[in-house]
Amino acid sequence: xxxxxxxxxxxxxxxxxxxxxxxxxxxxxxxxxxxxxxxxxxxxxxxxxxxxxxxxxxxxxxxxxxxxxxxxxxxxxxxxxxxxxxxxxxxxxxxxxxxxxxxxxxxxxxxxxxxxxxxxxxxxxxxxxxxxxxxxxxxxxxxxxxxxxxxxxxxxxxxxxxxxxxxxxxxxxxxxxxxxxxxxxxxxxxxxxxxxxxxxxxxxxxxxxxxxxxxxxxxxxxxxxxxxxxxxxxxxxxxxxxxxxxxxxxxxxxxxxxxxxxxxxxxxxxxxxxxxxxxxxxxxxxxxxxxxxxxxxxxxxxxxxxxxxxxxxxxxxxxxxxxxxxxxxxxxxxxxxxxxxxxxxxxxxxxxxxxxxxxxxxxxxxxxxxxxxxxxxxxxxxxxxxxx
Amino acid sequence: xxxxxxxxxxxxxxxxxxxxxxxxxxxxxxxxxxxxxxxxxxxxxxxxxxxxxxxxxxxxxxxxxxxxxxxxxxxxxxxxxxxxxxxxxxxxxxxxxxxxxxxxxxxxxxxxxxxxxxxxxxxxxxxxxxxxxxxxxxxxxxxxxxxxxxxxxxxxxxxxxxx
Numbered sequence: 145x146x147x148x149x150x151x152x153x154x155x156x157x158x159x160x161x162x163x164x165x166x167x168x169x170x171x172x173x174x175x176x177x178x179x180x181x182x183x184x185x186x187x188x189x190x191x192x193x194x195x196x197x198x199x200x201x202x203x204x205x206x207x208x209x210x211x212x213x214x215x216x217x218x219x220x221x222x223x224x225x226x227x228x229x230x231x232x233x234x235x236x237x238x239x240x241x242x243x244x245x246x247x248x249x250x251x252x253x254x255x256x257x258x259x260x261x262x263x264x265x266x267x268x269x270x271x272x273x274x275x276x277x278x279x280x281x282x283x284x285x286x287x288x289x290x291x292x293x294x295x296x297x298x299x300x301x302x303x304x305x306x307x308x309x310x311x312x313x314x315x316x317x318x319x320x321x322x323x324x325x326x327x328x329x330x331x332x333x334x335x336x337x338x339x340x341x342x343x344x345x346x347x348x349x350x351x352x353x354x355x356x357x358x359x360x361x362x363x364x365x366x367x368x369x370x371x372x373x374x375x376x377x378x379x380x381x382x383x384x385x386x387x388x389x390x391x392x393x394x395x396x397x398x399x400x401x402x403x404x405x406x407x408x409x410x411x412x413x414x415x416x417x418x419x420x421x422x423x424x425x426x427x428x429x430x431x432x433x434x435x436x437x438x439x440x441x442x443x444x445x446x447x448x449x450x451x452x453x454x455x456x457x458x459x460x461x462x463x464x465x466x467x468x469x470x471x472x473x474x475x476x477x478x479x480x481x482x483x484x485x486x487x488x489x490x491x492x493x494x495x496x497x498x499x500x501x502x503x504x505x506x507x508x509x510x511x512x513x514x515x516x517x518x519x520x521x522x523x524x525x526x527x528x529x530x531x532x
Numbered sequence: 533x534x535x536x537x538x539x540x541x542x543x544x545x546x547x548x549x550x551x552x553x554x555x556x557x558x559x560x561x562x563x564x565x566x567x568x569x570x571x572x573x574x575x576x577x578x579x580x581x582x583x584x585x586x587x588x589x590x591x592x593x594x595x596x597x598x599x600x601x602x603x604x605x606x607x608x609x610x611x612x613x614x615x616x617x618x619x620x621x622x623x624x625x626x627x628x629x630x631x632x633x634x635x636x637x638x639x640x641x642x643x644x645x646x647x648x649x650x651x652x653x654x655x656x657x658x659x660x661x662x663x664x665x666x667x668x669x670x671x672x673x674x675x676x677x678x679x680x681x682x683x684x685x686x687x688x689x690x691x692x693x694x695x
Contacts (some may be wrong), residue, residue: 172576266663
């Protein structure tokens with residue numbers, strides 16, 4: 145069988161011709177030089193920062209500059225698969241600490257919440273869900289060795305739980321989502337008979353509450369108080385759909401559909417809305433994917449006020465634009481509380497260093513030294529760019 | 533300049549073979565060209581680190597890049613279930629039937645088949661190249677062959693009968 149198959153594959157492959165692109169070497173080397181220039185610039189910026197930091201430590205009552213790493217973590221200001229090295233070996237130790245973004249490309253990619261680096265794991269993952277606190281990641285694949293298992297990694301300890309979902313019965317998983325407490329994972333899908341089914345896995349037990357189908361929240365993501373559920377839209381919509389849970393004793397058995405208009409000036413043709421979690425009781429975080437146009441072309445994250453708040457309180461902020469389709473899950477606890485300032489940074493640029501604090505008179509010589517170092521660095525970078 | 537000549541020599545010697553593998557991975561002549569070029573650009577970028585064994589690096593990059601590209605493209609694609617009907621027997625040759633059926637496998641299934649039955653890698657070697665377990669390779673390989681049989685029953689002799 146294999147010989148015959150190989151012969152046919154050989155014959156098929158022979159239909160492909162090869163025309164070497166003479167620019168491949170130059171393009172690769174340019175990319176290398178750009179990366180080196182970037183690293184050199186970062187190094188020089190670090191030198192300047194150290195000089196600045198020296199000034200700060202010598203001058204009383206000064207705040208220390210913000211380091212490149214963010215203690216506690218932050219969402220990155222960009223998510224780009226080109227930042228991951230696809231030729232590098234996979235990692236095997238899941239104890240990477242807090243993650244900010246999970247991507248389900250080939251294998252599993254996690255973005256480190258504290259330094260913005262990419263971690264690649266060689267597991268097959270069709271569905272990925274990063275917990276709101278960023279310390280747990282769950283994945284499932286129908287292609288993998290264990291399609292009847294949902295895998296849950298604890299990113300603090302590196303321990304991986306292979307959970308035989310549906311009480312061991314397995315099935316087809318269609319969606320994975322975490323509850324706001326980061327301890328309960330909801331899976332939704334179909335059993336072997338094709339019937340819809342959903343269950344809640346408590347990873348701290350661990351235990352599984354089956355037969356979730358039909359209850360509120362088997363579709364969508366409930367708010368921390370479970371008063372309202374953010375639902376994924378069915379195609380492009382001009383208002384994000386929600387479902388309000390009826391009060392006990394109201395006699396109503398189904399949720400009350402409510403919605404929250406998207407800004408018409410930003411999205412006149414609507415957008416596909418996919419909630420990814422709740423930043424707090426009143427603010428949901430969602431992927432907003434407008435129809436392709438000359439103006440907008442890629443999905444982005446947005447934080448928007450829940451429709452159960454008075455309309456006067458509604459806010460809408462888009463951030464983290466140009467999301468690749470592989471970026472499906474985010475540690476929403478890392479979205480800072482909104483201050484109302486339209487310039488408030490909701491993400492962190494891990495490729496840049498924070499600016500040095502205001503100069504005091506005593507820091508002047510050091511600041512000048514830092515500037516001189518920076519100027520020398522820029523000259524060096526410019527020289528390398530010219531060479532490139 | 534020595535680096536450049538080493539790279540050119542490598543591309544000249546191994547480019548056609550890489551292109552053949554790329555075609556089986558993508559089932560598309562244009563995408564195959566793009567895949568090889570993208571992997572070669574990556575190889576040029578990291579040449580100092582990989583020049584002792586560039587082919588392994590290029591191949592590994594191709595395997596992963598292809599699936600990554602597919603993830604980007606699949607947003608606009610329809611689900612696989614709709615493709616599960618047998619291929620219409622419009623083409624009499626087994627080879628074209630195989631080509632059509634291969635296109636309907638998932639990229640992962642196709643990649644495993646290519647590595648196992650075209651590159652002649654063992655399950656362990658395939659697992660190592662893809663960074664997944666041998667068990668996953670075995671399972672995906674079995675699923676891929678089963679799917680080929682479903683898509684094109686006339687390929688049963690080629691891919692083996694159901695166990």
